[in-house]
Amino acid sequence: MVGKLTARLAILIPALAILMAAGGCGGDGGFSFREATVTGTQAEGLPRPRPLEAVRVFGDISFRAPVFLTAVPGEAGLLAVVEQAGVIKVFEDREGAEALVLLDISDRVESGGEQGLIGLAFDPGFAGNGYFYVNYTASPSGATRISRFTTSAGPGGALAADAGSEEVMLEQPQPYSNHNGGMLAFGPDGYLYIALGDGGGQGDPSANAQDLSTLLGKILRIDPFAGDPYAIPPGNPFIGAAGARGEVWALGFRNPYRFSFDRATGDLWAGDVGQASREEIDLVVRGGNYGWNLFEGSEQFRNPEGRPATEFAGPVIDYGRSEGISVIGGYVYRGGGIAGLDGAYLFGDYGSGKVWALVCDRDTGAVVSSTEVAQVSGSITSFGEDARGEVYVVSLDGVIYRLEEKQR
Numbered sequence: 001m002v003g004k005l006t007a008r009l010a011i012l013i014p015a016l017a018i019l020m021a022a023g024g025c026g027g028d029g030g031f032s033f034r035e036a037t038v039t040g041t042q043a044e045g046l047p048r049p050r051p052l053e054a055v056r057v058f059g060d061i062s063f064r065a066p067v068f069l070t071a072v073p074g075e076a077g078l079l080a081v082v083e084q085a086g087v088i089k090v091f092e093d094r095e096g097a098e099a100l101v102l103l104d105i106s107d108r109v110e111s112g113g114e115q116g117l118i119g120l121a122f123d124p125g126f127a128g129n130g131y132f133y134v135n136y137t138a139s140p141s142g143a144t145r146i147s148r149f150t151t152s153a154g155p156g157g158a159l160a161a162d163a164g165s166e167e168v169m170l171e172q173p174q175p176y177s178n179h180n181g182g183m184l185a186f187g188p189d190g191y192l193y194i195a196l197g198d199g200g201g202q203g204d205p206s207a208n209a210q211d212l213s214t215l216l217g218k219i220l221r222i223d224p225f226a227g228d229p230y231a232i233p234p235g236n237p238f239i240g241a242a243g244a245r246g247e248v249w250a251l252g253f254r255n256p257y258r259f260s261f262d263r264a265t266g267d268l269w270a271g272d273v274g275q276a277s278r279e280e281i282d283l284v285v286r287g288g289n290y291g292w293n294l295f296e297g298s299e300q301f302r303n304p305e306g307r308p309a310t311e312f313a314g315p316v317i318d319y320g321r322s323e324g325i326s327v328i329g330g331y332v333y334r335g336g337g338i339a340g341l342d343g344a345y346l347f348g349d350y351g352s353g354k355v356w357a358l359v360c361d362r363d364t365g366a367v368v369s370s371t372e373v374a375q376v377s378g379s380i381t382s383f384g385e386d387a388r389g390e391v392y393v394v395s396l397d398g399v400i401y402r403l404e405e406k407q408r
C-alpha cells in the first residue's frame with residue numbers, strides 16, 4: 001500500500017510545476033472541480049491588487065506566540081490578540097497603547113505545536129451580554145474544548161473575564177496532537193461556526209473527514225443561544241441523515257485552521273492545510289464535501305475506488321510546495337484604507353511568509369488572479385480584521401503587521 005501510494009505521488013510530481021491551480025469560485029452550488037480558469041483578464045469593478053506594505057504595529061506590546069487578532073465588538077478601536085499558551089490580551093488600536101489581560105486560562109491549556117488556545121469569537125451581542133467563545137486544547141487530555149466565558153466588569157470598567165466563568169459547550173477528543181482546526185466565528189446568520197481538523201496523524205488514518213458520524217474534519221454550525229449547552233440550528237444539512245452529526249455544516253477537510261465570512265456578501269472562505277503537496281482555499285457552502293482524504297487540493301490522495309472529482313467541491317485555488325507549506329486562510333478585504341483591494345481575498349502561508357490577494361469573479365465563477373502582495377518574516381499564524389475591515393497579519397514570533405497601501 002505504501003509503495004503504491006509513493007508511486008502515485010511520484011506520478012503527480014510534474015503537476016507541482018503549476019504554481020497555482022484553480023477550481024473556480026462560482027456560486028451555482030455545483031460541487032465540481034473545474035478546469036483551471038485563471039483568466040488574467042480584468043472585468044469592470046473587480047479588485048486590482050497591488051503590492052502592499054506589511055507595517056509592524058503595536059510594537060510596544062509584548063506578544064508571546066500570538067495566533068489570532070480580532071476586534072472587540074462595541075468597544076470602539078479595541079483589539080484582542082490571542083496567545084497560544086492561553087492568554088487573551090486587549091488593547092486600544094493606537095501606537096503606545098498598553099495591553100490588559102482579558103483572560104488567562106494557561107493553567108488548563110495544552111500548548112505547543114498545533115495545540116493551544118487557537119480560536120476566539122466575540123458574541124454578536126457582546127456589548128450587552130459580555131460573552132465570548134474560545135477553542136483550545138485541554139490539558140492534559142489533548143481534547144478540543146469550545147467554551148464560553150463571560151466578562152465580569154461592567155461598561156466603563158476594565159474589560160476582564162474570570163477564568164471561573166467557563167461554560168464548556170463542546171468537547172471533542174483528539175486522537176493525535178495535530179490538526180485541531182481552531183477557527184470560531186459567528187456567521188451572518190448569527191450562528192457559531194467551528195473548524196475541526198481530521199484528528200491528525202498522517203493521511204487521516206481513520207477517514208474521519210468523510211465520516212458524518214464524527215465532528216472531526218468538519219466545519220460545524222451550532223446555536224449557542226438555545227439548547228443545553230447548544231442547539232443544532234434548523235437548516236443544518238445533515239439533520240436526520242442516518243448516523244450523521246447534526247452539527248456538521250460542511251465536510252472533507254484536513255485542517256481548516258482559519259476561515260472567515262466576507263462581511264459584505266456572507267461568503268465563507270477557508271484555508272485547508274494540506275498533507276505533503278497541495279494547500280487549498282475553499283469557498284464553503286452548506287453541505288459541501290471538500291474531498292479530503294480522497295483528494296488533497298486538486299490532486300487525488302487516497303481514492304482506491306476512483307471516485308470522480310466531480311462528486312466533490314474542489315478548491316477555489318490550490319498551490320504546491322514551491323509557494324509554501326501550510327495555508328493560512330485570511331479575509332476578503334472590505335476596509336477603506338487600500339485602493340483597488342475591495343473584494344479581494346487575502347491569505348498567506350505559515351512557512352513562506354507570503355501573502356496573496358485572490359480575485360474571483362463571482363458572477364462567472366472564474367479565478368481572475370492570485371497575486372503575491374506582501375511577504376513577512378516569521379511564521380504567519382493568522383490574519384485578523386479590525387472593526388473598519390483593515391487586515392492584520394499575526395506572526396508567531398510576536399510581531400503584528402497591518403497591511404497598508406505601499407507609499408511610493
Ligand SMILES: [Ca+2]
Pocket residue numbers: 252272280290291292295296297314315
Ligand atoms: Ca479539499
